[in-house]
Amino acid sequence: MQFDSRGLAITTSSAEAASAIDRAVKAYMDYGTTAGAHIKDALEKDPACVLALCIRGYFFLMLENKALLPRVKQTLDEIKPHLGAASRREQLHVKALEAWAAGDIMGACARWEEILTEAPRDLLALKLHHTMTFYTGRSQVMRSVVASVLGAWDDKVQDYGCVQGMYAYALEECGAYDEAERWGRQAVERNPGDLWAIHSVAHVLEMQGRSKEGVRWLDYTPEQWAKKNPFKAHVWWHAALFLLAQGENERALALYDNALCSVNSEQYIDVSNQAALLKRIELSGEDIGDRWKALAEHSEKRIHDHMLPFRDAHFSLALAAGGKFDTARKHIDSMAAFAAEGMGWRAESTRNILIPLCEGMVAYEAGDYDKATDLFWPMRHEIVSIGGSHAQRDLFAQIICDAALHSSRLPVARSLLSERVLSRGTRKKNWEEYSSVLAALGDTKGAEDARRQAAQAHEAGA
Numbered sequence: 001m002q003f004d005s006r007g008l009a010i011t012t013s014s015a016e017a018a019s020a021i022d023r024a025v026k027a028y029m030d031y032g033t034t035a036g037a038h039i040k041d042a043l044e045k046d047p048a049c050v051l052a053l054c055i056r057g058y059f060f061l062m063l064e065n066k067a068l069l070p071r072v073k074q075t076l077d078e079i080k081p082h083l084g085a086a087s088r089r090e091q092l093h094v095k096a097l098e099a100w101a102a103g104d105i106m107g108a109c110a111r112w113e114e115i116l117t118e119a120p121r122d123l124l125a126l127k128l129h130h131t132m133t134f135y136t137g138r139s140q141v142m143r144s145v146v147a148s149v150l151g152a153w154d155d156k157v158q159d160y161g162c163v164q165g166m167y168a169y170a171l172e173e174c175g176a177y178d179e180a181e182r183w184g185r186q187a188v189e190r191n192p193g194d195l196w197a198i199h200s201v202a203h204v205l206e207m208q209g210r211s212k213e214g215v216r217w218l219d220y221t222p223e224q225w226a227k228k229n230p231f232k233a234h235v236w237w238h239a240a241l242f243l244l245a246q247g248e249n250e251r252a253l254a255l256y257d258n259a260l261c262s263v264n265s266e267q268y269i270d271v272s273n274q275a276a277l278l279k280r281i282e283l284s285g286e287d288i289g290d291r292w293k294a295l296a297e298h299s300e301k302r303i304h305d306h307m308l309p310f311r312d313a314h315f316s317l318a319l320a321a322g323g324k325f326d327t328a329r330k331h332i333d334s335m336a337a338f339a340a341e342g343m344g345w346r347a348e349s350t351r352n353i354l355i356p357l358c359e360g361m362v363a364y365e366a367g368d369y370d371k372a373t374d375l376f377w378p379m380r381h382e383i384v385s386i387g388g389s390h391a392q393r394d395l396f397a398q399i400i401c402d403a404a405l406h407s408s409r410l411p412v413a414r415s416l417l418s419e420r421v422l423s424r425g426t427r428k429k430n431w432e433e434y435s436s437v438l439a440a441l442g443d444t445k446g447a448e449d450a451r452r453q454a455a456q457a458h459e460a461g462a
Helices: 015-029 035-045 050-062 066-085 088-101 105-118 123-134 139-152 160-173 177-190 195-207 211-217 232-245 249-258 271-283 292-300 309-321 325-341 345-365 369-386 390-405 410-423 428-440 444-456
Strands: none
Touching: 015 035, 015 050, 015 123, 035 050, 050 066, 050 088, 050 123, 066 088, 088 105, 088 123, 105 123, 105 139, 105 345, 123 139, 123 160, 139 160, 160 177, 160 195, 177 195, 195 211, 195 232, 195 390, 211 232, 232 249, 232 271, 249 271, 271 292, 271 309, 271 390, 292 309, 292 325, 309 325, 309 345, 309 369, 325 345, 345 369, 345 390, 369 390, 369 410, 390 410, 390 428, 410 428, 428 444
16 A cells, blocks of 8 residues: 555555656646656556556546547456455546546546545545536536535645635636635745646636736746646637737737647647637637638547537537538537437537537528527527536627627627626627617617727727
């Protein structure tokens, strides 16, 4: 029996294997590129180490590629002969892996919560729960679970800053912005390279309309994050949003080309961040050239994956915006078949929310704005169930507003923009669009008031 750096037992006789697991978890938390290599090292030292095998399976699933599921199954098969000798904590990790591999994300989260009640310093279980709860859109659960372990952590425990950063993000998603910023800044002070904590503060600045501060907050060079994994693209995405809010569309597009696309390879293209940013830049009136082409071509290869509704939504957007309407329809048909055959959260979210959302995006990109508006309107409040953050889902709110603006449904546009100027009232474009709709509906005074608000708004974008 060995122990990790937070005092948790690891079933292995090899101190080197235990140390390699520690390094793997550390690299994972730091968004480094060496986590997989450390697990490989651990398994070379002890091929029967259940926790190392389980983490290898987790790492496969984190890549969100259906083609890797056979490798997860192989890992589970390798675990079986050794499972009886593993600790209860390790056995629960294996149960979480089994659930996740079967598509039962809620079941996996339940197993991680079970681990955390007995081992609140299990940083891996906490981070996995945090991530997958985020992808199921359950902000209150995310906050509650991090809060439930905080009593076992303090600045004397290694990697306490990681927990602070997670708590900051959970607080932000629950609307506790001041407290979130305090926890996030403390985490960054403790570890200036903590991308999750840096990104948590960026979320606060985004939600509060503090884009000028946001540009300064994310003033990093690509060289500073050269050893970080592709998550860095998401932080660059936040930097680009701040630039768009400041009206610096060309700089945002340059950031897309020079930073976000730098994570692309033959094996991996970051469709979610890149599609979301391209669409926002397009909505801001900037010519994006043929940049949809690469994202649409990659998305075409993933239309039968259905690993996460959030990913499917962005594949669909890229296909439709890239003009691949026939493939977008095949993607929706594949989602429908998946939802009909499956059970649980993924199938329900796909059936009830994701498919209408994707149908609406296809209609929108095809220029059928009335149809798009009719599809978007009844499900607009439920988009949270496909996961992602408030900032990420705001793209869909922008698309819904734009569809209504270009449709014959002006009263719907008025309702959507009335809501938007209250939630995003720092943005000039929202007030200008609201004024335009009010004027078209004959509300001259309301239109004039909205124009005055537009003149006072300190951010240019939507």
